Amino acid sequence: MENYLPSPFFSSYSITVAIEHKATPCYCDSCFVGVGGFCFWIQLGAFSELMGPVRGSKKKRKIEKKPDENVSASSEMEGSVDCWHDLSRRMNGLQSPSKGLDKFKSVFRISRKTFSYICSLVKEDMTAKPGSFTFSNGKPLSFEDQVAVALRRLSSGESLVTVGDSFGLHRSTVSQLTWRFVEAMEERALHHLQWPSTSAERMEIKSKFEKIQGLPNCCGVIDTTHVMMCLPSADPASKVWLDREKNHSMVLQAIVDPEMRFRDIITGWPGKIDDWLMFQSSNFYKLCDKGERLNGEMFELSNGSEIREYIIGDLGYPLLPYLVIPYQGKELPEISMEFNKRHSATRLVASRALARLKEMWKIIQGVMWRPDKHKLPRITLVCCLLHNIVIDLEDDDAQDEMPLSYDHDPGYRQRICGSLDVNGVHLRDKLSLYLSGKLPP
Numbered sequence: 001m002e003n004y005l006p007s008p009f010f011s012s013y014s015i016t017v018a019i020e021h022k023a024t025p026c027y028c029d030s031c032f033v034g035v036g037g038f039c040f041w042i043q044l045g046a047f048s049e050l051m052g053p054v055r056g057s058k059k060k061r062k063i064e065k066k067p068d069e070n071v072s073a074s075s076e077m078e079g080s081v082d083c084w085h086d087l088s089r090r091m092n093g094l095q096s097p098s099k100g101l102d103k104f105k106s107v108f109r110i111s112r113k114t115f116s117y118i119c120s121l122v123k124e125d126m127t128a129k130p131g132s133f134t135f136s137n138g139k140p141l142s143f144e145d146q147v148a149v150a151l152r153r154l155s156s157g158e159s160l161v162t163v164g165d166s167f168g169l170h171r172s173t174v175s176q177l178t179w180r181f182v183e184a185m186e187e188r189a190l191h192h193l194q195w196p197s198t199s200a201e202r203m204e205i206k207s208k209f210e211k212i213q214g215l216p217n218c219c220g221v222i223d224t225t226h227v228m229m230c231l232p233s234a235d236p237a238s239k240v241w242l243d244r245e246k247n248h249s250m251v252l253q254a255i256v257d258p259e260m261r262f263r264d265i266i267t268g269w270p271g272k273i274d275d276w277l278m279f280q281s282s283n284f285y286k287l288c289d290k291g292e293r294l295n296g297e298m299f300e301l302s303n304g305s306e307i308r309e310y311i312i313g314d315l316g317y318p319l320l321p322y323l324v325i326p327y328q329g330k331e332l333p334e335i336s337m338e339f340n341k342r343h344s345a346t347r348l349v350a351s352r353a354l355a356r357l358k359e360m361w362k363i364i365q366g367v368m369w370r371p372d373k374h375k376l377p378r379i380t381l382v383c384c385l386l387h388n389i390v391i392d393l394e395d396d397d398a399q400d401e402m403p404l405s406y407d408h409d410p411g412y413r414q415r416i417c418g419s420l421d422v423n424g425v426h427l428r429d430k431l432s433l434y435l436s437g438k439l440p441p
Contacts, residue, residue: 157362
């Protein structure tokens with residue numbers, strides 16, 4: 001594999017960390033002040049338990065918090081209307097709930113119930129850190145104010161200065177609060193992004209995929225998207241991040257379930273890496289090759305043969321015994337064309353998920369101005385966690401807010417892998433026959 005990055009980004013482990021303490025703080029739009037930078041190549045889903053505490057921090061006893069339908073009644077947030085009323089008066093141009101009850105969601109992209117749950121996740125970690133923050137008028141920020149600032153930064157994608165001005169805060173305060181929130185989410189919310197661990201959960205996923213276009217025993221859809229960056233040409237590392245479309249970018253690869261929930265992600269690689277190379281570097285790939293992933297119950301066909309568990313992807317991936325891609329070619333037989341049609345319709349789940357991720361958490365949607373490339377993967381991770389939390393707590397409402405376009409990667413042309421495994425060919429052919437109804441009795 002071409003050596004795109006310095007060695008700290010490559011490892012056989014899920015997460016590689018190298019601490020680089022900065023002598024001076026950086027105030028670019030995506031850097032965060034007062035914390036040493038981290039070189040991160042993040043994979044989540046395959047070995048999420050490898051995420052450890054930051055070196056030098058005290059090891060805390062982790063308390064896994066599950067979504068609770070009654071979470072909106074947390075003691076700190078029972079007066080959420082009053083809390084939002086006070087907060088909205090501090091923010092320029094926003095109305096109080098009495099003039100627009102949906103204004104909270106329009107500003108923070110989540111419901112108040114979800115906001116309350118997120119507060120319950122991060123409170124212990126955020127409040128344990130020393131330091132106090134005040135508005136420009138000298139009034140101290142409450143804990144809920146601090147979370148609101150961080151969520152506004154992530155959801156709006158606006159600069160530190162713009163977010164600071166809307167709250168009456170200095171940009172360095174916005175930066176520090178956002179980074180505290182990111183660290184707390186990494187520590188407390190990882191259980192919202194994991195591969196299904198029980199047979200019942202996997203069966204539910206496979207059943208829902210089958211209802212889309214009839215694909216049996218499908219466990220996920222894999223796709224990638226680019227996070228764009230604006231880097232100075234004088235930056236010696238800028239060529240590393242220059243992709244084939246002449247943009248500076250970092251790539252996110254995700255495996256998605258039928259409800260658009262991220263089940264496995266990798267991020268931190270330069271945008272020029274091919275999809276198949278990124279997949280083959282992942283722990284998900286290694287687990288599949290060892291028979292430790294996608295190894296559940298078989299789907300029995302009428303002729304006595306079986307279909308194993310698998311995921312699907314586009315032509316940017318190889319055809320493998322557990323990764324099914326479309327048939328390639330213009331003059332395809334009808335049975336293959338029908339398969340491709342169903343395959344493409346099912347893959348839309350991943351396109352919708354990535355489009356929704358960028359639409360809701362706009363910090364990774366546009367072109368980021370000189371981001372801290374060591375922290376950007378962690379920001380992306382937290383956006384994925386927030387994406388899943390919204391689905392877990394308010395999916396019905398969130399479905400109504402889908403972007404009109406599913407093009408999450410405009411301007412990027414697909415590169416074709418072309419690699420075929422004979423067992424993958426057999427699996428795809430069996431699926432085609434099953435979907436066409438032409439299996440022998």
